[in-house]
Amino acid sequence: MTSLLPIDTLLIAACAWLAIGLLGLVAPRNTRFISKTLFPLGAMIGALVGSVALGSLGGPAQTAVLAIGLPDLPFHLRLDNLSAVFAMLLGFVSVGISVFAAGYFRKGEGTAPGLLCLEYHVFLASMLMVLLADDAYAFMVAWETMALSSFFLVTTDHRHEEIRRAGFLYLLIAHVGAIAILLCFGVMTGGAGDYSFAGMRAQQLSPFWASAAYLLALAGFGAKAGLVPLHVWLPEAHPAAPSPVSAMMSGVMLKTAIYGLLRVSFDLLHTTLWWWGVVALVVGLVTALFGVLYSTVQNDMKRLLAYSSIENIGLIAVGIGLTLIFHAYRMEALAALAMTAVLYHCLAHSAFKSLLFLCTGSVLHATRERSLGKLGGLIHRMPWVAWLALAGVIASAGLPPLSGFVSEWLLLQSFLFSPGLPHPWLNMVVPVAAALVVFVAALAGFAMVKFYGIIFLGQMREPGLKDAHDAGPWEKFGLVWLTLITLLLGILPSTVILRIDAATRQLLGTGLADKLHEHGWWMLAPISPERASYEPVIFLVTIAATLLLGRWLVRRLYHGRVRRTSAWDCGYYFQGPRAQDTAEGFSQPIRRIFEPMFRMERHFPTARDAAPYYSVKVEDHFWYWLYLPVARAAGWVSTLVVTLQGGRIAVYLMYSFITLLVLLLVARP
Amino acid sequence: MISISGLLGQAFAILLALVLAPLLSGWVGQCRAWLQNRTAPPLLLPYYQLQKLFHKDVVLAHGASSLFRAAPFVVFGCMVLACAIIPSLSTDLPLAPAADAIALVGVFGLARVFISLAAMDVGTSFGSLGGRREMLIGFLAEPALLMVIFTLAMIAQSTSVATIVETLAHRELVIYPSLAFAGVAFTFVSFAENARVPVDNPATHLELTMIHEAMILEYSGRYLALLEWAASLKLYAYSCLGLALFFPWGIAPGDDLLALVAAIPLLVLKLAIGGALLAGIETINAKVRIFRAPEFLGTAFMLAVLGLLVRLLLESKV
Incomplete structure (x- = not known):
């Protein structure tokens, strides 16, 4: 009997995560079963993934081919040392998060627990597949599954509008990044049409195309990791998501982007x-x-x-x-x-x-x-x-x-x-x-x-x-x-x-x-x-x-005597909780020293105010410098399209007629 | 590798630091008083104060948590470790490999975080004010300090404090202009880090100007004693570091017992001169507003970067 290779074990673990997720759908409202049985099971799989990956470190790379995928491009998988380091990270960190999640998710908060369990474990399995993928197609499928499952996790509490908005922003930037990654893979095939990573390694790209591939990878993976200026989704999506999901996204998902960047710039590109x-x-x-x-x-x-x-x-x-x-x-x-x-x-x-x-x-x-x-x-x-x-x-x-x-x-x-x-x-x-x-x-x-x-x-x-x-x-x-x-x-x-x-x-x-x-x-x-x-x-x-x-x-030598009394504070008597620094107060020196770095709206109280209040709102410059202009440009283009698309059949017929005429003129034999 | 004499030397260095540190604070206080035409307190005043504070009961605020009670010990431990790895008498220190110059900055950082957290613990207005200001000074001073260390590390090709000191002590007499820049920057940083006059005033109890004093307002008894002792240990550590880096002569190389014995009076002499200079600088300067502190430390940072660039541009062949 041949022993199980680490890569096979990891594949079984990914399938097990999927199975646990699907089991959640059997009794989607049974919080007790899902949180106290399924999530701990997922944590055990995580421990397995972590230890198998740890054990495989230093060994030779192993490959596997799955009979799913495109007809001429089945899923190629490969476990080498780089993947193993990140799989180890995923496995061991997910143990802590899954066990925590077992105690965290309660009844009646947002999405049904069964669905949440499915999304969460699909998220885990897809991250593992991202690390194992050895061709561009398998990588992109896993990458998109990861983005989608995490999107649904972020919008768990979808009744709140700002959470839906945060989820949308996340999805948008994730896809801008995915397009860049897709183009990067396209450049790296060098026109040979071989989308497996082995094929890309064999390509000798000219410095120009290699640089193009590198910059696309930096942009694509940077969007997922949160490099400036594609960072805006992080501070929106993390507060919106439930805490175990934020932990998983910040702790592990961002690292898959780092993994991708390392894979492209040190493994797939030679120059x-x-x-x-x-x-x-x-x-x-x-x-x-x-x-x-x-x-x-x-x-x-x-x-x-x-x-x-x-x-x-x-x-x-x-x-x-x-x-x-x-x-x-x-x-x-x-x-x-x-x-x-x-x-x-x-x-x-x-x-x-x-x-x-x-x-x-x-x-x-x-x-x-x-x-x-x-x-x-x-x-x-x-x-x-x-x-x-x-x-x-x-x-x-x-x-x-x-x-x-x-x-x-x-x-x-x-x-x-x-x-x-x-x-x-x-x-x-x-x-x-x-x-x-x-x-x-x-x-x-x-x-x-x-x-x-x-x-x-x-x-x-x-x-x-x-x-x-x-x-x-x-x-x-x-x-x-x-x-x-x-x-x-x-x-x-x-x-x-x-x-x-x-x-x-x-x-x-x-x-x-x-x-x-x-x-x-x-x-x-x-x-x-x-x-x-x-x-x-x-x-x-x-x-x-x-x-x-x-x-x-x-x-x-002396003694350990302690006496309790009220705080001294230079003899100041009114020591309510309001006398402490607020969060705004604590960061006041930073706001003052680095004032140009922030976009601030402040309201100061004056002596004559009937109801004095202080407020400060700090916003990101990039919203105003980059995102709002882009959004405005998109809006402007759409209004142009609206004038073209009036909704009247007669106008559309005229468009078809003009197009035909132009084609006849241009496409003369 | 680790010799008995090395271990003894290490233990002796720590003990010497514990004994000399309050004396140094007392000496600086005495010089300050003389320069300001006041009657000087006795040289041993810090010891009397420590003795008094250790005898007193601890009076804790109702809201103080266990972190508040643990912090003085952690801060004290950090300072002892710092004094243990800075070569004051000899460069043969078994504990020196535990932390190089970068980790030394980390030790001071750890102490700073703990004392700031402890200051916020009781939840009084002055406590959180002190903690916030201390962290402000910290993040301005740390980059400058590290640039100084980088300059020296590039001269010595090492970040180990002992190796840097050995290299600097036994070089042939070449003038390094970068060292002058680094030295001035280091002086600026040590003034800020030790709550001395241009940035903070150790003798003040004028509420709005306090930094270090504001943080330890709620402490009393043995906890206050430990914090005061730790503060003087910090001053001692910075003084020894400055002396070892910029005036390294007389520090015993390896386990040479005679040189070690000779190093003690030399160290005391150097500390006495340094302390008097510190008091002099404190007397002729006024404390600046807290928002001028970034300018002060920004200058230190620029000087340190200049030192680094001078090192890279002019001295890279030396």
Whole structure:
């Protein structure tokens, strides 16, 4: 009996997800059956996908051909190391989200649970198929299934108009992106008509066509990932979707776009030009800066996280740009360093951002409130969620010893090598770009302190928050699972990099494994320990030891007495919850310093107002610079068409008559 | 690789930091008083204060959560780690590989996030004001600090603080113009990060101008003691880092016991001069408005970038 190949197992897992989804339709109103049986089953499949993909890392690529698809183009599938890294991410992160979802979806909220279960599991299966697809047709089918299923998930609560609107915007931009991807695949076939990825690899494109394919891929996958200026759907769709769906979209779906970009630019295209990297670097920096600045001024917790996702995707794009630049100059060892940073940030972001989105889900359930201005003090009522969210917040702020710092550290290390580039001005400009990366990371810290401090700390801003309850057991399990991933990624970077190194090696021909093998599992020294090293375990142990020793010594030498009284606050007496910073107040310095970056409508109270109020509305410049002009142009074109299409048969007959005449004139033999 | 003498040296460096840090704060306070024609407080005042605060009961606000109580220990731990990896006496530090210069910036960042969160925890107006301002200073200062580190890392071809210091201490006498830019930028950043005068005033209790003091208003007893100690450790860490990077002479290479012993009085002397200079600069400057702080730190950032460009343009062959 032959043993099951990993790719077969993954295909079975995708079918199992589909089957679970269909089972949901058997009893679409039976919430208990669906949430307590089907979603945990889906989580188990996720664990299977994750571990199979993890096990297959480092092995040879496996292919399979399915007998479905076009008559002359059946579905080609392939599991190589790059797909395996992202399949691992999908599997392990989906475990946490699915278990959380088991406790999250309740009766009578929007779409019937059975339908939701179907959409959710089709979404999971289609993402897996995107990662496995080895021809353009299978890829596009999976890609579109992914877009459609996530569209239906976003519009779960379709009774609200703004949610329908957000879903429509998402669908629109997803399709603009899909067209670009389709064209990109068309360019890459080189006119040979072979749509399998193997055929595309065999093509030798001229630099012009290769550049066209790369730019189309950047636009197409960038639309899905949220690169500026195609980012506008993220802050609309994430707040609209239920929290597990936001977590899945932000944590995993955005990474499939990164996967696609890596697949096209490093695997399918052979030529790499240095300016491709510069384009990705600049777009990435703009995206990261834009995302983080807007995330600091948001007043809706899920919008804040959505903008923070834009920022992280920007950082990933910066890493891809740096990899491309190094790769174009055949500096493969340095390219491998930057590529590792990219892959690591994908893993880290998917875990901590899913965690944070799920935490907002718990807060939303407990308080029915999404606006930061009406939350506060929840650490007293929801200690589990609050402490687990703290891990996500620290990772998201890019601080040691958690996961976000590792990838940032690797990225900065690779920036330090950019003065060695054999190019007259790149070697000057690129190192300075590192300062912007640090600036983004530091601002992310600001946004995260705002997010955490306003939701969980301080006094409760509304009396109703007293009744908030902590997350249930299923939700807790999901949160703990993702926190554990964040922690592991943070303190065991060497171990993780040794596993994902196979993907780097596949794309660039070299990796970091040889260097890392020379040192212990606790040390991350990608070049040499003299050059740079980071030991998160020692780091954590030192801080923890000081903490515990300090606490013990203080209690031993002195005492541990505590007295409770009301807050001091310089003797100010009226310390209601209104005296604290609001979400708007907290970000006031940012709005003031970066005023030109925002489009603001402000109303200030004056001394003579009968009912004084303050309001500030921050909007995206891109709406007014790009989207509204495009929408207006589309409207203008349609009015032209309306004048042509009057609806009278006689006019249409005249059109036919004129067309005929013109054709007769033109098409004379 | 890790020797007994290295471990002993590491433990000694940490102990020395814990002992010297309050003394440095006391010395700066004394110099400030002299320069401002006041009667100086005793040099050991910070120790008396720590002793007093540790003895006192902790008075906690009703709304304080467990995070509020954990934060002083975390901040203190971060500062101890920072002092452990900055070579003050010797470059042979077993803990040094745990964090390079970039991770060192991360340690300070972690402490900053915790103290800001703790400031927001009780939910008073001054607490959240302080937390917001601290994060503002943080995101302006961090890029400048990192550019300084980049410049030095490019000179030494390493981001490990110990390797940078060793390279700089044992180079032949070449003048690096980039180091001058980096040094000035570093000074600016350390003033901002340590809540010193142009940006913040450690002695103020004028409510509207506070940053650091506003954050620790609700703390008392042992928690306040730890935070005060951590603040002086931070000043000590920044001073030692500046001294090690820009005046590295006298720091013992490896496990040379004699050089280590000789390094102690030299370090004390350097810190005393540095502290006096700090007090002097604080005295002749006025505190700027909070919205001038971006200009101050923007200057630091531009200087640091200039240092980096000078390094790349002029010195890349050196």
